Amino acid sequence: MSVALPSTAAADGHRAMSLAALLATYMQAVNISLPNAALPHIQGTLSMANDEVGWVFSSYIAASAVSMSVTSWLAGRYGRKSVYQFSLAVFALGLVLDTLATSSVQFALARIVQGAASGPLAPLSLAILLEVQPPARHARLSLAWTVCSLLGISSGASIGGWFSEYFGWRSIFYVSLPVTAFIFLAMAFWLREKRAERRQPFDFFGLATFSFGMIGLQVLLDRSERLEWFESREIWIEAVVSVLGFYLFVVHVMTRKEHFLRTALFRDRNLVLSIVISFAVGLVLLPTLALTSPMLEELLNYPVDTTGYMTIPRGVGLVGGVLLMSLVPAQIDYRPFLIGGMALVVYANWLMLGYSPAMDWRAVAEAGFLQGAGLGIVIPALAKAAFGTLDPKLRPEGGALINLSRLYGSTIGIAVVQIFFYGNTQAMHVALAKDLTPYRTAAHVAGSIAKPGLAALNGMVTHQAAVVAIIGQFEILMFAMLVVSPLVLFLRKPRPAS
Template sequence: MATYLQAVNISLPNAALPHIQATLSMANDEVGWVFSSYIAASAVTMSITQWLAGRYGRKAIYQAALITFGLGLVFDTLATTSIQFVLARILQGAASGPLVPLSLAILLEVTPAEQRARMGLAATACSLLGISTGPAIGGWLSEYYGWPSIFNVSVPMTAIIFVTMAQLLGEKRQDRGQAFDFFGLTTFSVGMIGLQMLLDRGERLEWFASKEIWVEAIAAVLGFYLFTVHVLTRKEHFLRTVLFRDRNLLLATVISFVLGFVLLPTLALTSPMLEELLNYPVDTTGYMSVPRGVALVGALVLTSLAPSQLDYRPFLMGGMVLVVYANWLMLGYSPGMDWRPIVEAGFLQGAGLGMSLAALARAAFGTLDPKFRPEGSALINLSRLYGSTIGIAVVQLFFYANTQAVHIALAKHLTPFRVAANTVGSIAKPSLAALNGIVTRQAATVAVIDQFEILMFAMLAVIPLVFFLRKPRPSG
């Protein structure tokens, strides 16, 4: 339940964004913060979960995370401005970071050794199910009970988990003297946050005409530079060098980043397109995301249950090609279409992502020393999370830039003289305004399609990496 709760809250606001924007006066270019703030905060705290649990106790950290998560839910509903809402999402995301690794550790501890692989699969499926069902649940709740209900519904679930763990979960500590590389984590986080803010705020502040953008750019460059030097000059750090010596894990990390780059940004683009350009109600928008989620989880489970003797590389290649094909279908979207092309493309993309994620796990850990698998799993998860948050920033950035460019290209033909030549009588200003609205809608549609093209080419770029993966070792 905790794993599902953490995941579903990533995408719950997706279909409800029109209601949230209207209430909080949130600008269009601030919408991406609803997702990226939660994911980025989660990635940072997830990195230090093992150290926190070893120093203060697994149960104490787990319950503290649940309490903080509940407070974040309450603050979400009390927010009256977009900044307050984003700060509440940051708090909620930071609290969600420890929930997934600690939940998986608890599950594996109470599961017999021969069933741990299936338990890990169940946890992954539960997480992806949460991300996939979030838009449908959020759209339905916000349409009939108001957008605060999408957060209120999670409060009793959080309380149930807290009470259950308080009664049944035993405390467990590892070595209190365990060291953690805070310098490495800090420099890497500063680099990522600086890059994220640069992409999120650049268009609004006219890029390097703003001092803020210069500060964020310097922070990103300096953070990544210090982290790179730190990695090259120190034997042990929070991302062990030995992990990057395994070719399969290194390539899988890059591919996982791109899968994350496609997974959530597609949701972030599709819902606004359905609601603002095709005029679907928010609950219907949420329902239309269900086939994608069903295909994703179903393909993940079926691919994972395939015999271990099979080479997983063809499954990985097939899944990635299917994602590319689904995004190619999205290039045919138009304002005159019905729901069928959207459901079809979403279903195929979900199936491709599910196949790819399952096959990627086998490829990543098939050649890795088992003692490094927990850290390798954390690396894969972090790469997918950062892929999602960077992907959302990139598609939002290019969406608004492309909308303006296409609008200018179309509107230059919309002059009173050109219109009057094909119209009987005078053209009033309200009529010209209506025509301008049509042009804006067309420009936004073209811009959305352009972003699906970016996602398609991102996936195409990493498909050749599959040929460099080593064949996994046979399992004992």
């Protein structure tokens, strides 16, 4: 019996779609951290306050998480190709709006547009990859998809730092436009439309209440330091929106059998524990970048492009850890690797507590590499933990839930470290300034030092306070990983593969 071989045109189309899908996965991930090293240039142009820096990341991630939740329903209702093409078009619009922004609010809104469009790209790209390639290649394609996603997050700072230093910060968004155009054309030419045969209902009320809860909490954390917490009416409104959203969501889940997060997912102990640990991984993954770049640029006076280069070892460790885990046979217990990876992350954050103005690049490279390697081991080990006992029918939703947990961990983590950073900076400034005179009051300094000298002295104190405060935030990230580490002991062994 003869076997029909695919035509050359079909094979070329499959290769082009596979390349476009991997590029889309990388592009949506790299745009999370792309502005990281370029923040000094962006802040200077847009007059962005220090406490608004977190918006650059949280606006993109939060919008992406919301749109990712509804991707499956959209693809089934309107067609996978239509949703994919529309997302790419809106993503390109977001890139253009980023470059046209003239204020921090406009830039945050542009990032929301860009992030909302990025949400469907990664899950649909994986679905396309698994459809156009034979099953024998699915394991390698899933690995390539994971590597592209993590490589995008870890390489964004170095790419953005280089482009912003030599071509201006707006170039970091222009460079994604031709890539978006290529993906759009490749999918327009070769991808076939696909809709669900039967339209599935979607729990919009559940998604809306959960999203209101998370967004209200996010905005509250982002704005609270500037507005003196609950001294502001705005903070009270955001707190009420968040609490009400979460309350309605919990009531909705408890009183309905079907909702966008199926109850069966939470009956699996390994999945629930993996979600909690994944949240802690998110607390470390992006907040570390959000802390390291400002520390290197503003406190240690490294150039923007050099700051970007110093994040490369972390990316190498991250991708290396993922590739290493791909070589581990499926029948070997994943839990020792999970414990080892978490120990590496904790040790790396402990090394970060030794950062000082007198250090050179080696300390940052070493700690970053070890942390990246630990995260690269933990992320695939968590997937094995969750899927090892989960019903195969629930794995797509379980994987999406783990990704959402990591995304929300990152966006909440960025807001939390920003709050503690500015609060600790003020506290350390007071602690250092009160010891500048024999009388232990900073007010007496004005009588003996001229105004220029007083300003220089205050600048030195502020600088030292900021260094101490930012190093203290690495301690918070270290304890976040330490707190969830004992949960590994409660994970069950995976079921034998059938």
